[in-house]
Amino acid sequence: MEPSLKEAVIADMERFRCRKDFYKRVGRAWKRGYLLYGPPGTGKSSLIASMANYMKFDIYDLQLSSISDDSELRRVLLATANRSILVIEDIDCGGDLPDRKTAQVCNNPKFCFRFHSITLSGLLNFIDGLWSSCGDERIIVFTTNHKDRLDSALLRPGRMDMHIHMSYCTSQGLKVLVQNYLGRDGGTHKLYGEIERLIEDAQVTPAQVAEKLMTSDDADVALDELLNFLMVKGGEATETTKTDSEIDEECD
Known part of the structure; x- marks a missing residue:
């Protein structure tokens, strides 16, 4: 990584680690979201491992294609421990996430092919809604090769707080x-x-x-x-x- 970017990531994690009282005071879940984006082979997975080693956190690798519905997504979240990094790799490659209205009828093959009945609403709640408030000191990391394919609702602060561009070698x-x-x-x-x-x-x-x-x-x-x-x-x-x-x- 570029030294300046590496220092910025470390500083952000250190600030997150030390702000338990701040998150409690402002009424927010003690979590942080990162988006790693860029071409394949630029070190996104390696960076996740480095983050876990630096923070001494466990890693949970979540495969959305193996989750049948929003309820199972919630159960998976409840099973994770504090001081952990939850990884959703290649978020753009799983297919389309139906919105609230489309999700009411899940017989559309376009939406049910891989994500079954997981909805965009369910995923958003998973990231920063009520479900995310059941634990402390958690990091959620998304990776993608194509940031432009992601829904803007996923990209906003509070869900993907820090966007880290992993680019070609300099x-x-x-x-x-x-x-x-x-x-x-x-x-x-x-x-x-x-x-x-x-x-x-x-x-x-x-x-x-x-x-x-x-x-x-x-x-x-x-x-x-x-x-x-x-x-x-x-x-x-x-x-x-x-x-x-x-x-x-x-x-x-």
Whole structure:
């Protein structure tokens, strides 16, 4: 992660941890919601594990597709413990959540295919309604590859309080990865400067960079592999841009 973003997440969790009396005073459930969004392979699941390790919280992985209705959703919530992180991954991939009116008739295959009779209203109550007030010190984390597909009612503060964009690898992220996988020598390697120059425009994920760095314990081999990968990715981007430009000229 970018150091500034990492510090912001840590500061937010620390503020949440220390504000039990504040939540009680203002009459709100002692919970915090996070949305992690961005392309696949950018570290969303890894960040959740890091958050749990940092806070020393348990993790509950909730699969909405296995929940039959709102009542079962409530029972699942009641079964979770305090000081826990509840994870709903890929919230955009489960299908459509019917609203209150549509949910009254659940024989529509479009709405009942995967979520059965779970409603948007039920999910919202699950996040910040009466159901969420039955415990203390809880974190709810949603992940998605497509933030724009989510209902605006889910995105508002009180449900997804902090939105964390997990993006492609940058020079700062590269520096951390190289040091983690290759040690201090990686940052002073003769190939590092060229790799750092290419990384900003290549649009590669941290997972892809890490995979190349794992090819060998030898910094020469690993960084050469990464450099060749970035050069190929850059070539693909240039080729795609050129093709799009040519199409525009034809249209003109």
